[in-house]
């Protein structure tokens with residue numbers, strides 16, 4: 001009897017061990033299955049290394065299934081057809097909100113730079129980074145920079161990061177074409193260092209011009225006529241002759257950062273329709289529809305306002321340089337002095353070199369809308385003039401024309417506009 005019990009216990013143990021082994025091999029199989037991904041964006045660049053600074057070796061398309069070999073800094077190493085191996089940005093696959101093509105590489109300037117969870121020194125400390133280490137900078141505010149840290153988004157004080165000009169693969173982002181930097185904000189400081197803590201050498205007014213020398217992160221090194229040299233924040237100025245200075249590094253819409261500007265808002269209602277509805281509400285609805293459509297490509301989209309907020313034209317234009325947008329699209333609806341006197345869609349641009357191509361590419365797509373197309377036109381509009389990035393302003397029909405209004409107020413027209421703007425941007429980044 002005792003012998004039998006011992007046998008049973010031993011046998012149970014044996015069964016248990018067999019069971020455990022089978023569970024662990026089962027889960028290994030499950031993991032192997034989970035280690036592949038399906039591309040959800042229309043097309044995603046494959047790079048030779050885990051970062052936008054590596055050159056592009058090809059593309060994968062929506063629906064492609066890729067085997068993941070490794071993961072590093074939010075990039076997946078994947079196997080492609082023909083047994084080639086490359087890297088794709090995980091956020092373009094997962095379509096999470098950290099997607100940004102304008103990531104830059106920064107160098108940590110001081111030893112043991114603290115990494116915070118939020119842009120606030122009271123937030124949790126995630127660790128430290130050693131001096132001279134390179135970090136991927138995803139976004140910069142005046143005092144804080146958002147970086148990639150151990151696979152997640154984290155924050156460090158901007159003053160501890162030295163910006164470099166290294167962006168994505170393209171190396172011909174020549175700054176030689178830039179001639180003049182013009183100040184667009186009153187009381188702008190020329191500083192001794194490229195950050196807000198740098199001592200101010202002088203304070204200058206709107207319209208003041210400097211010779212451009214070089215770029216350091218989001219700051220420009222400039223020279224005044226009296227020979228003094230200093231740094232000026234790029235979001236407070238505009239550059240002339242900057243044909244390639246703002247040329248997007250993105251070679252695919254999925255890598256781009258795009259600003260959509262819903263015109264008017266808050267106390268500024270814009271034009272009024274005969275139905276007593278306002279331009280500001282339509283621009284916001286259209287901006288949200290366009291944003292949703294563009295985001296399907298994997299691109300990062302930022303709105304200048306997402307609610308009924310009053311925003312200055314300066315703030316709207318500056319957001320574009322602040323986040324180094326690859327394209328900026330401002331949305332409006334026209335109105336004529338008398339109702340039913342005007343009709344049509346118009347795409348405006350300011351600088352031919354800077355904005356012309358973007359205007360052409362978007363307007364070409366807007367040609368099959370229910371409202372007639374009036375083509376592209378050059379016009380000195382504030383949000384375009386004081387915008388350092390490629391920018392256009394679209395008037396999507398006359399709000400005080402009863403025929404245009406019928407379309408403007410319809411979901412089908414809105415959906416068609418969203419699709420056309422997205423397709424225009426896809427074309428532009430090709």
Ligand SMILES: [Zn+2]
Nearest residue numbers: 263270332333
């Ligand atoms: Zn307007």
